[in-house]
Amino acid sequence: MNRIPVVLICLQAFWLSFNLTSMWAQESTTNFDESKVPDYTLPDPLTLLDGTKVTEAAIWTRKRRPEILRLFTEQVYGKAPGRTEKVRYSTVDSSDALNGLAILKQVDLTLTQGQKELTIAVLLYLPKNRTSPVPAFLGLNFGGNHSISNNPRIRLNTNWMRPDKENGIVDNRATEASRGTAASRWPIATVIKRGYAVVTAYYGDIDPDFDDGFRNGVHELFQQSGESARPTDAWGSISAWAWGLSRIMDYLETAAEIDRRRVVVMGHSRLGKTALWAGAQDERFAMVISNNSGCGGATLSRRCYGETVRAINESFPHWFCQNFKQYNDWEVRLPVDQHMLIALIAPRPVYVASAEEDRWADPKGEFLALQQASQVYRLLGKEGLAEQMPAVNQPLIGTQSYHIRSGKHDVTDYDWDQYLKWADRFLKAR
Numbered sequence: 001m002n003r004i005p006v007v008l009i010c011l012q013a014f015w016l017s018f019n020l021t022s023m024w025a026q027e028s029t030t031n032f033d034e035s036k037v038p039d040y041t042l043p044d045p046l047t048l049l050d051g052t053k054v055t056e057a058a059i060w061t062r063k064r065r066p067e068i069l070r071l072f073t074e075q076v077y078g079k080a081p082g083r084t085e086k087v088r089y090s091t092v093d094s095s096d097a098l099n100g101l102a103i104l105k106q107v108d109l110t111l112t113q114g115q116k117e118l119t120i121a122v123l124l125y126l127p128k129n130r131t132s133p134v135p136a137f138l139g140l141n142f143g144g145n146h147s148i149s150n151n152p153r154i155r156l157n158t159n160w161m162r163p164d165k166e167n168g169i170v171d172n173r174a175t176e177a178s179r180g181t182a183a184s185r186w187p188i189a190t191v192i193k194r195g196y197a198v199v200t201a202y203y204g205d206i207d208p209d210f211d212d213g214f215r216n217g218v219h220e221l222f223q224q225s226g227e228s229a230r231p232t233d234a235w236g237s238i239s240a241w242a243w244g245l246s247r248i249m250d251y252l253e254t255a256a257e258i259d260r261r262r263v264v265v266m267g268h269s270r271l272g273k274t275a276l277w278a279g280a281q282d283e284r285f286a287m288v289i290s291n292n293s294g295c296g297g298a299t300l301s302r303r304c305y306g307e308t309v310r311a312i313n314e315s316f317p318h319w320f321c322q323n324f325k326q327y328n329d330w331e332v333r334l335p336v337d338q339h340m341l342i343a344l345i346a347p348r349p350v351y352v353a354s355a356e357e358d359r360w361a362d363p364k365g366e367f368l369a370l371q372q373a374s375q376v377y378r379l380l381g382k383e384g385l386a387e388q389m390p391a392v393n394q395p396l397i398g399t400q401s402y403h404i405r406s407g408k409h410d411v412t413d414y415d416w417d418q419y420l421k422w423a424d425r426f427l428k429a430r
Contacts, residue, residue: 030306037304045064045340048063057381060380068340074321075233075334077321079231080235081222085113087109087111088108088109089251091106093153096128102192105123105125106155107121108121109248122251125191125192126197130195134195134197135262136199136259136264137196137197137199138264138265140203143178144174146179147167148183149183149186150180156174158173160172160210184411185411185412187413199258203274205217206218209270210318211316211317218243219240233323236320236321237316264286265282265289268410269291273290273297275289277341279345280341286348287351290352290353293361295361295362298365301337302331305362306361306365314328342369351419352370352400353415354367355410356407358409360409364389371387383400392405397418397422401422
């Protein structure tokens, strides 16, 4: 387990309070007026850096895709290392759940690098009456595995957590009162009945979500003694969480219960950004879901609507690499924009979801980014996305899917209903 000195916890409580105040102040002065969106020109995903047009799928795969991936790595999310020297998978519990509908399985992924270890506690809900390996939804959670269900067998996470007394987090630690507090975002029984497994892990097991100078979590695992200042393209927390998703995917490839060819990676908010980056890098993920991911996720940075590059870098300086900060108030200088991140997922299915009241995440910008990625999907033989943004609660379902639902920044039953229909269309047919 990761242990954080008390002084850091105290400092971090102050830092979180300061940044929440900063976010509220920013939102009060942020642009929410469509008429004030600046004119912008998006980088062309189908033009190489030397000016050559990409007209064939082979050129995209061989040249342009690696070029874009490198730009996002160096300028936005940061370079992550490869696998650790050693990994150990230990099943610590396997029991009936949901009145016999499912099997609850808890597995520790212990990663070793030199003399250092990190453990990611993975939770699986598996259909009990399966006759063959099943497809799965994989996503990280915000409050510990115990927060997604009231099942008392799920171990209470003991790692650092963001302050949230309302949901049972006291002194940056989970309490019994935090059990099941995020259950509304994880309709496990519904997913199981449709024939899918649910796989999750607490994102803080991978990297604590505060600006600790990258001295804890997986960053510390790879820290060299006496190492000087971090490179400006070193990985931030989003890159670390995405790296963790790939390490969980490594495990799923060994799990007999899971069909490794049919794993959907998903995430909400900052974990939606993470899911997109994980899906862009790791082509083992069959499908990718971004739920209300906003700036640094699915929405176009150049629109400067809602949360901006400056706002996100100032509130959460640990999420991205240092190079990304040079684009504060200079989004026009970015060599990429988020439509190109979505294009990296092509030709695999991708779903971007927005919420009507979530103006901070810029729903229109999320739709436009998905739409602008269509040219790459078409080049690779897939249908593109409709040109007109759909009405609220009128989803567009295809290889590129989108909906904007009524309500706020959250994951709801409505969202899951669409994701399951979409997954049925592409995964059940395999």
